Amino acid sequence: MSKDYLDQLEDEAIYILRETAAQFERPVLLFSGGKDSIVLIYLALKAFRPGRFPFPLMHVDTGHNFPEAIAFRDYLVDQVGEKLIVASVEDAMQKYNLKETPGRFPSRNALQTYALLDAIEKNEFDACIGGARRDEEKARAKERIFSVRDDFGQWDPKLQRPELWNILNGKIHKGQNVRVFPISNWTELDVWNYIKKHNIELPNLYFSHERECIEFNDKLVATSAFIQPKEGEKVIKAQVRYRTVGDMTCTAAVPSTSSTLDEIIEDIIYTKISERGQTRLDDQVSEAAMEDRKKQGYF
Amino acid sequence: MNTLKFITSGNVDDGKSTLIGRLLYDSDSIHTDQLGVLKKQTKVEGVDIDLSLITDGLRAEREQGITIDVAYKYFSTKKRKFIIADAPGHEQYTRNMITGASTVDLIILLIDARTGITTQTKRHSNIASLMGIKNAIVAVNKIDLVNYSEDRYNEIINEFQSLLPNLNFTTINYLPISAFIGDNVVSKSDKTPWYQGPPILELLENAEINEPIDQPLRFQVQYVIRPKEDTLHDYRGFAGRILSGTISVNDAVIVGPQKISTTVIKIEQNRVEVNTATVGDNVILHIADDVDLSRGDHFSKVEDVQPLETKEVNAMISWFDDNPILLNKTYLVQHQHKTVRAKIAEIGRKWDINNWTFEETTDIKLNDIAQIKLRLNNALFIDNFEENASNGKAILIDENTYNTVGALLFKNEN
Numbered sequence: 072m073s074k075d076y077l078d079q080l081e082d083e084a085i086y087i088l089r090e091t092a093a094q095f096e097r098p099v100l101l102f103s104g105g106k107d108s109i110v111l112i113y114l115a116l117k118a119f120r121p122g123r124f125p126f127p128l129m130h131v132d133t134g135h136n137f138p139e140a141i142a143f144r145d146y147l148v149d150q151v152g153e154k155l156i157v158a159s160v161e162d163a164m165q166k167y168n169l170k171e172t173p174g175r176f177p178s179r180n181a182l183q184t185y186a187l188l189d190a191i192e193k194n195e196f197d198a199c200i201g202g203a204r205r206d207e208e209k210a211r212a213k214e215r216i217f218s219v220r221d222d223f224g225q226w227d228p229k230l231q232r233p234e235l236w237n238i239l240n241g242k243i244h245k246g247q248n249v250r251v252f253p254i255s256n257w258t259e260l261d262v263w264n265y266i267k268k269h270n271i272e273l274p275n276l277y278f279s280h281e282r283e284c285i286e287f288n289d290k291l292v293a294t295s296a297f298i299q300p301k302e303g304e305k306v307i308k309a310q311v312r313y314r315t316v317g318d319m320t321c322t323a324a325v326p327s328t329s330s331t332l333d334e335i336i337e338d339i340i341y342t343k344i345s346e347r348g349q350t351r352l353d354d355q356v357s358e359a360a361m362e363d364r365k366k367q368g369y370f
Numbered sequence: 371m372n373t374l375k376f377i378t379s380g381n382v383d384d385g386k387s388t389l390i391g392r393l394l395y396d397s398d399s400i401h402t403d404q405l406g407v408l409k410k411q412t413k414v415e416g417v418d419i420d421l422s423l424i425t426d427g428l429r430a431e432r433e434q435g436i437t438i439d440v441a442y443k444y445f446s447t448k449k450r451k452f453i454i455a456d457a458p459g460h461e462q463y464t465r466n467m468i469t470g471a472s473t474v475d476l477i478i479l480l481i482d483a484r485t486g487i488t489t490q491t492k493r494h495s496n497i498a499s500l501m502g503i504k505n506a507i508v509a510v511n512k513i514d515l516v517n518y519s520e521d522r523y524n525e526i527i528n529e530f531q532s533l534l535p536n537l538n539f540t541t542i543n544y545l546p547i548s549a550f551i552g553d554n555v556v557s558k559s560d561k562t563p564w565y566q567g568p569p570i571l572e573l574l575e576n577a578e579i580n581e582p583i584d585q586p587l588r589f590q591v592q593y594v595i596r597p598k599e600d601t602l603h604d605y606r607g608f609a610g611r612i613l614s615g616t617i618s619v620n621d622a623v624i625v626g627p628q629k630i631s632t633t634v635i636k637i638e639q640n641r642v643e644v645n646t647a648t649v650g651d652n653v654i655l656h657i658a659d660d661v662d663l664s665r666g667d668h669f670s671k672v673e674d675v676q677p678l679e680t681k682e683v684n685a686m687i688s689w690f691d692d693n694p695i696l697l698n699k700t701y702l703v704q705h706q707h708k709t710v711r712a713k714i715a716e717i718g719r720k721w722d723i724n725n726w727t728f729e730e731t732t733d734i735k736l737n738d739i740a741q742i743k744l745r746l747n748n749a750l751f752i753d754n755f756e757e758n759a760s761n762g763k764a765i766l767i768d769e770n771t772y773n774t775v776g777a778l779l780f781k782n783e784n
Contacts, residue, residue, distance in 0.1 A: 074372060074650065075371060075372065076371050076372050076373045076450075076451040079372065079373050079650075080373075081640075082611070082650055082651065082652055085652045086592075086611050086652055089592050089593040089609055089610075089652070090592065090593075090707075092593055093592055093593040093665050093707065116641070117640050117641055117652075118609075118652070119595065120641055121595075121597055121602055121605060122595045122596065122597040122602075122605075123597065123598070123599075205442045205444070206444045212441040212442055212443065213439045213440065213441045213442075231439065232773055232774045233465055233466070233468075233469040233690050233774050233777075234469060234774075235468070235469055235472045235763075235765050235774070235777045236472045236473065236763060237473075238704055238706060238763070238764065238765050240704060240765060240767055240772070240774045242702070242767060242772035243772060244772065255442075256442065256444070256453060258444050258446070260446070261451070
């Protein structure tokens with residue numbers, strides 16, 4: 072008799088979290104407020120309670136977040152009673168004189184790397200746990216569970232350590248750090264099914280709600296302090312939900328009336344377009360965009 | 371619904387990427403925006419989408435037209451979740467194949483119907499067997515290019531069966547396919563009426579993977595949970611994942627390098643107390659006596675066959691590093707959660723991975739597989755890989771670079 076696949080995925084993730092706690096001096100869990108990192112926190116509770124988390128949580132704050140996501144972040148941190156560090160992308164932009172991508176939908180996605188690397192150096196983090204999944208994107212399909220980065224945070228796809236069985240080699244030299252991906256083998260659908268199975272609370276952004284949007288390249292973008300309609304541009308009130316929660320400036324909403332987990336899961340099964348393709352305004356510039364960003368230290 | 375992890379062996383020429391692409395495409399696992407990119411990239415005349423591009427992840431690989439690394443791909447049907455380890459097939463990437471093979475339960479051996487059994491087929495079968503994969507599907511691909519000939523198919527199968535005495539597969543299924551056209555991939559082809567069995571997807575959906583039962587308990591402390599809060603002052607739990615066997619409350623156990631006898635008094639799993647836990651479960655164990663245990667210390671049951679306690683280990687090693695192995699150099703052996711220092715005491719015979727024969731050697735280079743003897747600074751509590759794979763394996767780490775330089779399969783004389 073073998074286990075249900077969601078239990079198998081959970082077992083693997085808890086194992087990886089404990090392995091991280093055991094092998095590293097100063098790990099940190101990167102928390103974005105999105106569903107994948109919310110699942111990570113749920114898994115960490117299973118891995119370490121009744122003890123405290125052996126790591127703080129860290130949010131790399133772009134300054135372009137949905138207020139709902141920030142509110143949920145603070146609510147969840149309060150609920151679990153663990154320590155939160157906020158690394159500010161705006162501070163890094165000032166410090167290093169950085170500019171976001173020009174245009175109407177400015178992206179600070181690539182700039183997160185600066186804030187992240189600064190925070191790693193300042194706090195001497197040697198392992199950063201993240202919610203990235205191999206199914207998200209081609210460059211991620213080859214990512215290791217323990218992915219070694221140099222002190223520039225760089226990832227060299229040709230020089231990855233072989234990962235045998237479930238034996239994880241986290242030995243690193245001073246200055247190096249490791250990115251840890253406990254839910255590598257989960258797909259988007261697995262994450263939703265797991266959320267449903269364990270009734271995990273999510274920000275309401277993920278469920279259908281009414282929102283003022285403009286239409287751009289067939290995508291719905293919410294109006295906000297950052298995105299204002301141009302003169303003569305039509306603002307529509309649409310029933311939408313978010314499939315990923317990124318920056319308000321470059322995350323598209325999905326027209327949807329799905330207000331329950333069951334309906335959302337149904338949506339995802341029948342959706343023919345990928346998570347990133349449907350919701351990211353900044354990922355399609357080049358087919359190797361992710362590979363390039365990762366080489367530069369992006370998560 | 372459970373998970374099946376499998377690896378497909380073969381090269382671009384054997385249609386390996388095409389088969390994976392076909393499984394993903396026909397099971398609706400490719401999203402439309404990804405398809406758009408693939409259409410743009412497809413350079414083959416008269417073909418809408420080159421399915422083999424689906425698995426071709428990194429730009430460095432696209433430039434060279436080969437799969438360098440192990441890539442993981444996912445798809446599901448109503449019956450099962452599948453994880454494909456896609457590893458390159460050439461001999462110079464044997465280490466990648468070993469890596470891919472270490473995480474799977476089943477191998478698809480692809481054979482080109484025109485060329486038949488090649489050195490590569492033998493190598494892949496041998497490696498899969500060495501790594502303890504028990505289930506195999508032998509798929510004779512490009513059957514369309516031999517006019518769906520039953521005779522040619524039988525000829526290839528017969529030749530494959532002559533290799534079996536060396537191999538350790540317990541379940542083998544054979545079938546003819548054309549990954550390019552889709553014959554016998556997702557649905558049964560009417561071009562091969564002489565083949566009575568199901569298509570490959572159905573074989574994958576129904577493949578039975580049985581965890582070995584009746585194994586002795588093997589457990590290592592992965593992480594000690596010791597909360598600092600006053601209310602939990604006396605709490606001390608030994609967290610870890612059960613490598614094999616089962617454990618129950620009140621079991622008499624032997625723990626740690628001092629082999630102290632004690633009793634399991636509480637088992638926690640996923641934040642609740644349970645009476646029994648089994649292989650694969652993440653548990654927190656509590657014992658009756660105050661024993662100072664740390665990461666890597668083992669638990670065994672008094673009633674079970676005990677693991678072998680030894681400072682001298684014989685093993686098959688698969689060597690991954692560009693530099694050859696060095697006699698008398700100190701390496702690190704990571705046996706699950708226990709890491710000890712080790713010297714290579716002896717280099718034995720090298721395994722000819724193409725022919726399953728052994729030859730004398732004095733050195734071990736990249737992609738070699740050979741017998742070695744290691745001397746350890748501290749004892750490990752191990753099993754032989756063939757008897758208990760979960761406690762019979764380790765990785766070798768270079769003490770200087772910290773790279774993973776070898777995979778060890780323990781093989782001690784009893």
